[in-house]
Amino acid sequence: MRDIHTTLMGNATADPTPRQHDDGTTSASVRVAVTSRYYDSSTSGFADRKTEFITVFTRRALARNLLTSVKKGNPLVVTGRLGLSEWVADDGTSRHSLTLQAEALGHDLTFGAASFARPLKAEDVPEHDPQSGEILSPDEEEDSVSPLTDEQSEDDELAPAF
Template identity: 60%
Template structure:
């Protein structure tokens, strides 16, 4: 079976919402507004089409990064799998929504600039003592005692993240 893959350009209508999957993995959603335009030959000018609202769903690392990076009103480029949902509202009316399961999300640089930064991996994040708020040193499993003491004597820390 084939999926409908698409790319959308729109603006975030609100800050992303954090969700959890049944297995505990992180997910997030954000609604985007997409307003197309067309050339109206009768007026000789461009006119806006109807605004469409699409719910974007993201999982795992994409969800974490979406929550940390996107805010209301920001222009986005979203690529992923298009789908629809149907449900009955409280007023017994049949409702529909357009959704996209995102594979990639980014800011649309046509309207501004962005700075990219990679989040630290769990193994690069130090352990913090909750009572003293000090860093608890980790001893890497594959390094021997001599390497650790030689680095400490030289004033270097072997616990700094490598990018």
């Protein structure tokens, strides 16, 4: 299959939108605004062209990382397969929209700094109480007692927890 592979640089127009599928997989999309510039010799300066809006689609791990990493206004660099969605609007007019099925996506470091963190694997996430966020040791029960009781002294309260 011969696809059009391209790279675009632009800004996220909104926070990414998540989607859960029936098979349990996650996908997400984000709209990216791209405004190209050109040199206008008649004014001896640069001018903006029309802004294009492209919907970027991601799946699986890329979608999960997009949801945790990208916010509205972030400058992005995206590479993937270019496509066109066509439909007929309610008023009968033919509409179209540029789409990009992302293969890689990241922040454009020309406009700021970023740090990278690998997501934890499911087996690396410790057991924790969902209400308090407290990490449970392997031998603790889920219905554990409050860490302080009336019989404990104030000195016990200040003792190290390790």
